[in-house]
Amino acid sequence: MSLASPHAAQESLTFRIGKNLFDMSEVAGGMAVLLVRVLWRIARANFDWNEFKTNMYKMGVKSTPIVVVTALFVGAIAVIQAAPMVQQYGAYGLLGWGAGFSVLRELGPLLTALMISGRVGANNTAELGTMVVTEQIDALRILAIDPLGFLIAPRLLAIVLTLVIANIYADALALFGAAIASKAMLGVEYGVFLNGLTSGLLNFGDVAHGLIKSAFFGLMMAIASCYFGLAVKGGAPGVGRAVNAGVVASATGIFILDYFVSFIIG
Amino acid sequence: MISFRNIHKSFGPKNVLQGVSFDVHDGEVFFIIGASGVGKSVLIKHLVGLLYPDQGEIWLDGQEISRFDELQMMAVRRKCAMVFQHSTLFDSMTCAQNVALPLRKHKNLKGRSAEHEAIKLLEKVHMEAFADRFPAELGDGMRKRVAIARALTLDPQYILFDEPTTSLDPVNARRVDKLIRELSDTLGVTSIVVSHDLVSIFGIADRIVMLYKGQVRLLGTREEFRNTTDGVVEQFTNGYAEGPMDL
Numbered sequence: 395m396s397l398a399s400p401h402a403a404q405e406s407l408t409f410r411i412g413k414n415l416f417d418m419s420e421v422a423g424g425m426a427v428l429l430v431r432v433l434w435r436i437a438r439a440n441f442d443w444n445e446f447k448t449n450m451y452k453m454g455v456k457s458t459p460i461v462v463v464t465a466l467f468v469g470a471i472a473v474i475q476a477a478p479m480v481q482q483y484g485a486y487g488l489l490g491w492g493a494g495f496s497v498l499r500e501l502g503p504l505l506t507a508l509m510i511s512g513r514v515g516a517n518n519t520a521e522l523g524t525m526v527v528t529e530q531i532d533a534l535r536i537l538a539i540d541p542l543g544f545l546i547a548p549r550l551l552a553i554v555l556t557l558v559i560a561n562i563y564a565d566a567l568a569l570f571g572a573a574i575a576s577k578a579m580l581g582v583e584y585g586v587f588l589n590g591l592t593s594g595l596l597n598f599g600d601v602a603h604g605l606i607k608s609a610f611f612g613l614m615m616a617i618a619s620c621y622f623g624l625a626v627k628g629g630a631p632g633v634g635r636a637v638n639a640g641v642v643a644s645a646t647g648i649f650i651l652d653y654f655v656s657f658i659i660g
Numbered sequence: 661m662i663s664f665r666n667i668h669k670s671f672g673p674k675n676v677l678q679g680v681s682f683d684v685h686d687g688e689v690f691f692i693i694g695a696s697g698v699g700k701s702v703l704i705k706h707l708v709g710l711l712y713p714d715q716g717e718i719w720l721d722g723q724e725i726s727r728f729d730e731l732q733m734m735a736v737r738r739k740c741a742m743v744f745q746h747s748t749l750f751d752s753m754t755c756a757q758n759v760a761l762p763l764r765k766h767k768n769l770k771g772r773s774a775e776h777e778a779i780k781l782l783e784k785v786h787m788e789a790f791a792d793r794f795p796a797e798l799g800d801g802m803r804k805r806v807a808i809a810r811a812l813t814l815d816p817q818y819i820l821f822d823e824p825t826t827s828l829d830p831v832n833a834r835r836v837d838k839l840i841r842e843l844s845d846t847l848g849v850t851s852i853v854v855s856h857d858l859v860s861i862f863g864i865a866d867r868i869v870m871l872y873k874g875q876v877r878l879l880g881t882r883e884e885f886r887n888t889t890d891g892v893v894e895q896f897t898n899g900y901a902e903g904p905m906d907l
Binding site: 442444524525528529530532533535536537538539540544 | 708709744748764814
């Protein structure tokens with residue numbers, strides 16, 4: 395039988411809830427401060443250009459295969475889900491519009507961000523965390539090199555640009571995948587699909603909507619992965635915990651931002 | 661000249677430094693010795709702003725620096741290089757790129773010319789043949805020598821060495837000792853060496869300070885340490901398992 399009083403148990407629960415809230419506030423505040431400090435360096439062009447180029451290659455170019463494969467299937471999946479309704483109402487002419495609307499505004503930016511978060515965000519946290527535990531960040535400071543300008547600002551810029559660029563070609567590939575699936579599953583001619591896309595129901599605003607979201611998702615992913623990487627404590631297990639926390643924070647933040655950005659820009 | 665004055669530092673309930681005071685003179689090879697965990701590395705990290713004292717002052721060339729912010733510390737760090745215990749070379753860069761990095765950032769040297777200068781510095785530590793290797797491909801002693809070359813890039817007046825011979829074989833350890841001595845004799849660099857390697861201490865030190873229980877136990881030359889009658893110092897410098905030291 396437990397000797398702890400019910401009051402003590404209640405206190406303990408209250409304490410734990412309060413502590414979790416404080417911890418979450420600390421993380422949110424830490425990320426906000428880091429974001430402001432990094433953006434200030436980018437605004438003054440006070441970042442390492444070589445690191446930026448290296449990261450663009452590592453994060454952008456090397457993510458291409460995973461984005462290409464995912465995007466092709468995303469478009470096809472959108473058509474599979476829409477197929478029963480399209481067949482029931484014979485709305486074949488709207489298939490291009492339906493696929494375009496969902497891919498450009500939602501599926502393209504969201505799934506591209508989640509795929510890149512798994513690959514780039516996790517890698518970024520692990521790399522920075524390892525640099526912290528092996529004192530490489532301190533070594534930079536000792537060499538009178540600002541770690542935020544040298545390491546973090548180029549990464550943030552590279553992640554945001556990677557997401558925006560990847561979203562552009564992911565949108566195109568997803569629509570290509572959708573067109574192929576439409577033809578294969580429903581016999582919809584490419585011309586009919588293209589007409590649905592370009593008949594005026596979709597416009598540049600829909601593309602811009604997705605690109606704006608991608609930029610916000612990139613900022614979220616970059617700042618979460620860098621923050622948890624720089625906050626690593628406790629050697630290799632600490633790096634593992636940071637990667638886990640970084641991926642969870644990125645994904646959660648992306649969905650929350652998706653809601654608010656969709657709500658605000660319509 | 662470097663001056664530590666009444667430095668106190670605690671981590672939680674643990675009082676690591678409890679009023680440490682001593683001066684380091686220009687051009688000397690100065691050793692900080694003491695048992696593991698006594699706060700030797702903690703003390704030198706205060707000098708370059710990796711840690712800040714709870715109480716006390718640190719003077720560097722007539723300037724009180726212990727309350728400097730990160731930006732002000734940049735100037736101190738250009739004067740005061742540090743070689744970490746585990747070398748801390750950047751894994752993603754070759755040896756030449758590691759050494760070239762501070763040259764690119766502070767001396768505005770571009771690509772080829774930065775690497776050319778880096779190789780000249782690697783020659784000083786006899787590591788030019790390994791310029792294109794990555795740190796993971798080198799042994800501890802080699803990495804340490806590359807880290808010393810990197811520390812020399814900004815022509816520092818002071819170099820802090822944190823256990824430079826730990827984990828090295830005796831031959832490589834003596835090579836590193838020789839290098840530290842040469843830096844002082846030929847370039848006039850002031851070296852502060854944290855160590856408990858007795859061969860190094862009695863081989864190259866000009867002066868030594870021993871920390872014990874967070875305070876200075878003895879400050880003096882090699883001869884003064886050899887001739888001391890302090891049981892604690894005697895036990896440490898002779899490496900006796902039994903004695904008055906409270907570990």
